[in-house]
Amino acid sequence: MQTSVNAQFHQARSATPTPIFTRQTILNNPGFGKHYSDHMVAIDWDVSQGWHDHRAIPYAPLTLDPASLVLHYAQAVFEGLKAYQHPDGSIWTFRPELNAQRFINSAERLGLPELPQDLFVQSLKELVQLDKEWVPNTPESSLYFRPFMIANETFLGVRGADKVAYYVIGSPAGPYFASGVSPVPIWVSTQRTRAAKGGTGYAKCAGNYAGSLAPLNEARRNGCPQVLFLDAEHGQYLEELGGMNIFVVLKNGTLVTPALSDSILPGVTRASVIALARASGHDVQERLVSLNEVRDGLASGQVTEIFACGTAALIFPINALKSDQFNYRLDAQAAGPITLSLRKQLIDIQYGLVPDTNKWMVRLA
Numbered sequence: 001m002q003t004s005v006n007a008q009f010h011q012a013r014s015a016t017p018t019p020i021f022t023r024q025t026i027l028n029n030p031g032f033g034k035h036y037s038d039h040m041v042a043i044d045w046d047v048s049q050g051w052h053d054h055r056a057i058p059y060a061p062l063t064l065d066p067a068s069l070v071l072h073y074a075q076a077v078f079e080g081l082k083a084y085q086h087p088d089g090s091i092w093t094f095r096p097e098l099n100a101q102r103f104i105n106s107a108e109r110l111g112l113p114e115l116p117q118d119l120f121v122q123s124l125k126e127l128v129q130l131d132k133e134w135v136p137n138t139p140e141s142s143l144y145f146r147p148f149m150i151a152n153e154t155f156l157g158v159r160g161a162d163k164v165a166y167y168v169i170g171s172p173a174g175p176y177f178a179s180g181v182s183p184v185p186i187w188v189s190t191q192r193t194r195a196a197k198g199g200t201g202y203a204k205c206a207g208n209y210a211g212s213l214a215p216l217n218e219a220r221r222n223g224c225p226q227v228l229f230l231d232a233e234h235g236q237y238l239e240e241l242g243g244m245n246i247f248v249v250l251k252n253g254t255l256v257t258p259a260l261s262d263s264i265l266p267g268v269t270r271a272s273v274i275a276l277a278r279a280s281g282h283d284v285q286e287r288l289v290s291l292n293e294v295r296d297g298l299a300s301g302q303v304t305e306i307f308a309c310g311t312a313a314l315i316f317p318i319n320a321l322k323s324d325q326f327n328y329r330l331d332a333q334a335a336g337p338i339t340l341s342l343r344k345q346l347i348d349i350q351y352g353l354v355p356d357t358n359k360w361m362v363r364l365a
């Protein structure tokens, strides 16, 4: 295996960076995924050379041959994590080694090569070195990193690619809940599933998202911003949302979340919520959770809070599970206390407002 500790990156600064005034206007109200920083990282790989041509270069469109494998057979994986500015101006990210390992696992499932963990983390540092000014310093804002790997070999035959490329782009992100953290109903996809046993559900791959978009459109037509998928075999057990894991809080303070399987994405936020909840004395159960259990728990008052979690929204409070056949509601107008407490604990750690006793933060600049 190649070692890549401190790989040498070729650095080329943009000759036409975004004017400061324009950048400030963007950073004051970045939204999500709409704007991009001035640079990007690129590394090539092929069977004979391995990873090579490491570079941090001006953000620019890619040139892809129309016969590139990725465009036809969806050989693409990605990650999502954030850079946070701390009060002293230093820039940090959250548990990047977990994203790096997941990227390796996703790549393996899709027949893509392994990008070493330390090279993954270094690639984030290389981007921040050039685009530090793109990390917002306003509350709950961040620079969202989107590392991704695609098969860019020109070939229409069917097999794993002999030539791929890795990129990292950065996109400033504002607070997910601009007008307060309030709970919303989510849509349960009763007919269509996201992942099955033996499939790619645990991999963060482009194709999983493609398959979740028609159900997401259905959710939106029904007034729900997100969709919850059930297990493919029985259509009974909660799995996760299109891009977030789910937790149910019981009256006695116990947290319940679907146990990981090969059809559930192992979220970094999920793992961190479990650790924080256990550290503050909650029992956390990772097990099968049926829709009927949640229905009955909502009816009896045993289920007191429901939330989803992921890097983009962090903690996402839920007050109803709906479909065209049912509407299981939580009698709560506001997010619950355990949901809000976990959210605050995570934010305080990520933004450097409390000591990082778990050593979860990694400094980028």
Ligand SMILES: *Cc1c(COP(=O)(O)O)cnc(C)c1O
Residues within 6 Å of the ligand: 080, 204, 240, 241, 242, 243, 244, 245, 265, 266, 267, 268, 269, 270, 309, 310, 311, 312
């Ligand atoms: C990325 C993702 C999550 C959340 O993972 P985090 O590491 O917490 O951001 C959950 N489910 C799916 C399907 C995802 O793609």
